[in-house]
Each structure stands twice: as C-alpha cells, then as structure tokens.
Amino acid sequence: MKTLNSILKGVDFIGKSDDRFIENISYDSRRIKTNSLFIAISGFKTDGHNYIEDAIESGATAILAENINQSQINSIPLLKVNNSRKAMSKIAANFFNNSSKKIKITGVTGTNGKTTTTQIINHILENNSKKTCALGTLGFQFQNGVKNIGFTTPESIELQQIFQTVNNAGISHLNMEVSSHALSLNRVANVDIDIAVFTNLTKEHLDFHGNIDNYFNAKLKLFQNLDSNKLAIINHDDPYCFKIINETKAKVKTYGFNKESNLYASNINMSYDGSEFLVNYQDNKSNRKKIEKVKTNLIGEFNIQNILAAITVCKYGFNIPIKNIIKSIKSIKNIPGRFESYKSKNKTTIIVDYAHTPDAFNKILNLVKKIDSSKKITTLFGCGGERDKTKRPLMANICEKYSDKIILTDDNPRSESSEIIFQDIISGFKKSSYEIIEDRKKAIKKAVNTLSENDILLVLGKGIENYQIFNEKKIYHNDIDIIKELIK
Numbered sequence: 001m002k003t004l005n006s007i008l009k010g011v012d013f014i015g016k017s018d019d020r021f022i023e024n025i026s027y028d029s030r031r032i033k034t035n036s037l038f039i040a041i042s043g044f045k046t047d048g049h050n051y052i053e054d055a056i057e058s059g060a061t062a063i064l065a066e067n068i069n070q071s072q073i074n075s076i077p078l079l080k081v082n083n084s085r086k087a088m089s090k091i092a093a094n095f096f097n098n099s100s101k102k103i104k105i106t107g108v109t110g111t112n113g114k115t116t117t118t119q120i121i122n123h124i125l126e127n128n129s130k131k132t133c134a135l136g137t138l139g140f141q142f143q144n145g146v147k148n149i150g151f152t153t154p155e156s157i158e159l160q161q162i163f164q165t166v167n168n169a170g171i172s173h174l175n176m177e178v179s180s181h182a183l184s185l186n187r188v189a190n191v192d193i194d195i196a197v198f199t200n201l202t203k204e205h206l207d208f209h210g211n212i213d214n215y216f217n218a219k220l221k222l223f224q225n226l227d228s229n230k231l232a233i234i235n236h237d238d239p240y241c242f243k244i245i246n247e248t249k250a251k252v253k254t255y256g257f258n259k260e261s262n263l264y265a266s267n268i269n270m271s272y273d274g275s276e277f278l279v280n281y282q283d284n285k286s287n288r289k290k291i292e293k294v295k296t297n298l299i300g301e302f303n304i305q306n307i308l309a310a311i312t313v314c315k316y317g318f319n320i321p322i323k324n325i326i327k328s329i330k331s332i333k334n335i336p337g338r339f340e341s342y343k344s345k346n347k348t349t350i351i352v353d354y355a356h357t358p359d360a361f362n363k364i365l366n367l368v369k370k371i372d373s374s375k376k377i378t379t380l381f382g383c384g385g386e387r388d389k390t391k392r393p394l395m396a397n398i399c400e401k402y403s404d405k406i407i408l409t410d411d412n413p414r415s416e417s418s419e420i421i422f423q424d425i426i427s428g429f430k431k432s433s434y435e436i437i438e439d440r441k442k443a444i445k446k447a448v449n450t451l452s453e454n455d456i457l458l459v460l461g462k463g464i465e466n467y468q469i470f471n472e473k474k475i476y477h478n479d480i481d482i483i484k485e486l487i488k
Helices: 048-057 084-095 114-127 156-168 180-184 212-224 241-245 301-317 322-330 358-371 391-402 418-426 440-449 479-487
Strands: 024-026 036-039 060-065 078-080 104-109 132-136 139-142 145-147 173-177 195-198 231-235 251-256 263-271 274-282 289-296 340-343 349-353 376-381 405-408 434-436 455-460 467-470 473-476
Touching: 024 084, 036 048, 036 084, 048 060, 060 084, 084 156, 104 114, 104 212, 104 301, 114 132, 114 173, 114 301, 114 322, 139 156, 156 173, 180 212, 195 212, 195 301, 212 241, 231 241, 231 301, 251 301, 263 301, 263 358, 274 301, 274 322, 289 301, 289 322, 301 322, 301 358, 340 479, 349 358, 349 479, 358 376, 358 391, 358 455, 376 391, 376 440, 391 418, 405 418, 405 440, 440 455, 440 479
Parallel strands: 024 036, 036 060, 060 078, 104 173, 104 195, 132 173, 195 231, 231 251, 251 263, 349 455, 376 405, 376 455, 405 434
Antiparallel strands: 132 139, 139 145, 263 274, 274 289, 340 349, 467 473
16 A cells, blocks of 8 residues: 555656555556556557546546546546556556566567577576576466466556565566567566567567567667666677667677677587587686587577577576586476477377467478478468468468478467458468368367378467467467377
C-alpha cells in the first residue's frame, strides 16, 4: 500500500493528486479492487478509456488516462498524461519499490536467439551457485517452477511485480528476453538493466513496426538507456553492431566469429550429436589471449553464437571463471522447443524448432543440409495470421531451396483465413512440390508415418507452444506431445 502522491513521483500529469492510499494498480478494469488506481491505456483491440466508469464502480479511487471528461466525475482524482503506457511504467516501478535496482538484470534482445541465450546464461549462473531466474518466451522460471506469462516481455505492472517477488525471495539475478514490442510500448522504460545483449537483427514484426529502421530503433532503445557503468554485449558479426556501439554510453564487449571480437569461436565441428569449438578471449588479469575448448549438446553456428553471448556475459559481466562456464555449458542437454531432436521407429530424425522467421528458417535448414547432405528433408510449417505477411513468401522460398518435400499447415491463423495465408506462402514457391493439410495434428501424423529411413523431418514454427489460436480462441495443441505419441 502506498500513497497516490508517492507512486506518481517522476510522472508528468495534469490534475490534483493527494495522499490517499492506493492498494492496487491495474490497466484492466476487471481486476480493479477497492482503493485502486486505474490506468487507461489504448490496447490493440480495446481502449481502456471506455472502461473508466466500470473501474470506478469496481472500487477505483483514482484514474490516470490520456483522455478524461472532467465534467463526468468529480469525486476522485482524475490525472491526465500524454502517454499512459509511459506513465504506467514509472508508476509500476514506484509502486513495487523499484525492485529492479536491487537485483542484477541481464536483458537479451534481437530477432533470433533471445530465448536460447537467456536460458544458457541462467543455466551457467545456476551451475555456479548464483540465485537466479529467467523470464521470456518459455515463461517465468522461478524456484524450480515455470509460469506461463503470455508475452515474451510482460506489461510493466506485471514485470515490476515480478522484480519485487524475485527480490523478496532473495534471488540475486534475473535474465530476461526484451522484445521490440516491449521497448516500443515502454514496458521496460523503468527497468534498471545491468547487462544488455544484442543477438542479431533480421526482418521481423514489420506488421507492428512498419519498416526495418523502426524495428532496429526499438531494439536500440535498450542500449541508449544504459548508463556508463553498465555493460553492452554485442554480436560483432551483425551489420548493426557498430550502430549500437556508437549509440550507447555503456562499456562494450563483442562476441562472434570475427577475430576482432573480444571473444570469438574458431575450429568449429558439428554433428547431430552436438558441437565443438575453441573459444578465444582476453584474460582479464594478464590481458593475454587465451583459448579453451568448448563441447556442447547444442547444434549449429547460430547456437554457438548464442553460447558465445552467454560466455561473454558470465565472464565479463559476472567474473565467472571460464573453465566453470565451459563445464556448465557441457551439461546443457537442450533448450525446450529449440532444435529438439527425436527418433522415429525406423530411426529417422524428427526436429522440432520454434523457427518462424526467414532468417531462422535459413539457419535451421542450412544446418541440416550441412551436417548430412544425403538426408532427404521434409519440412512442415505454417505462418501466423494477422502478422507480417511479407515474410511468408520469403520463408517458402528458403524452405523450397533445401527441402525435398513440403507440408503446409496451420500455425496460429487467428482471425485470418487459412486459405489466404497459404496463398501468400505459395507465392514464394517456384515449383508445386508441396502439400496442404490444414489440420496440424493430421499433418504431423502423416509426415511422421511416411518417413523413410534416410529422411529427416523438420516441424517448424511452434516449438513448445501448447496451443493454436483460431479467431479469439486458444485450442490445446502441442507438436512435441503429438510426435512423442506417434513414435513411442
């Protein structure tokens, strides 16, 4: 419980505030209780300003919004701001005691690799006796449990509440994915991030950002907000590397395959069983170049880059000895839903991956072909409805380049017609060597049951997601559960 004046500290508003006690803050009128502050935000499907009177009836004793009809309600403080989401971020930080300042937060952003990098960092810290947790696409992993949060990065109120919960539990480190949506919508505007990681940037989310420059500028915010005592970890191999370095005040460390990086990989060997490489780095004490061998169950150059990012964070950010880091990496079995491999009854390989961008498709399919070019590749995928349509033919073109057989199926069509989604995908094919099976379960069943001995099946797009979205409804569906049932 805090006073209204105290939680408005640092917020520019028009209206009269006072010292009344506020027990709860929410942007959802359905969650309003007695003595609550209701923050009206304009959502993607509904506008919170339409529910101000409902919030008051439910017990709201203060309202903050961008548009307020002062003549309608005079009994409680009505506070007008230019940007409700931005104000909400500051209010949430104040209400939950600015708890992000009390824990070490590593924020990972980029088109691909956020989840894997975050999970690897968390695993290394955990293996080196740090009290740590992770937050992102896989959920909120906290004290041996996982809670589904619905977003890669939650809204600012839920996010700040998580920080308070983590701090009260005595957790010292939190490793989180930071999405471009979260940065654009001010969800992390008042999060005290100690280490920011940039994995890469390729075409994605243009339905939201409009163009690649806006998308990059959203990511850039994370690094522009860092103070000089913070640390930025940048992928040296990405074309946007120096644009970020030139825009941040933070100390910078780079990683990648480029030998000019502070930490880089060489002598790479890969198979379906894992990867081996040498990590080259500067020793903190002697400032001499050193080399160590890394073995991992994770496969692919993209995963090696994710591992390099995690090593850079843990070595230069948390001063964990490199040998301890390498030992921890060796013990990682897999990242859920990321290049998870299964064997069918006739010993053929089935790989499940969350890949849903052209860049991720190219990396996954190129890797499979590179490891064993004799394998015949069947690729099963779809594209999400009401999302960037321009990537659909690009994904099709890449898929056709590497695949011997293609099965198109539903992903999350939402309110968009499956037929239109398929037509957008098909426009990227040069040949007609594909099959459409709308029902994803039936599509997976046929793909698995028709595998020959030298085939490999890629099931792409959903990873560990346990639902499909049709119109407004979420229907249970899990690719991995279906595959396990078929091959047992």
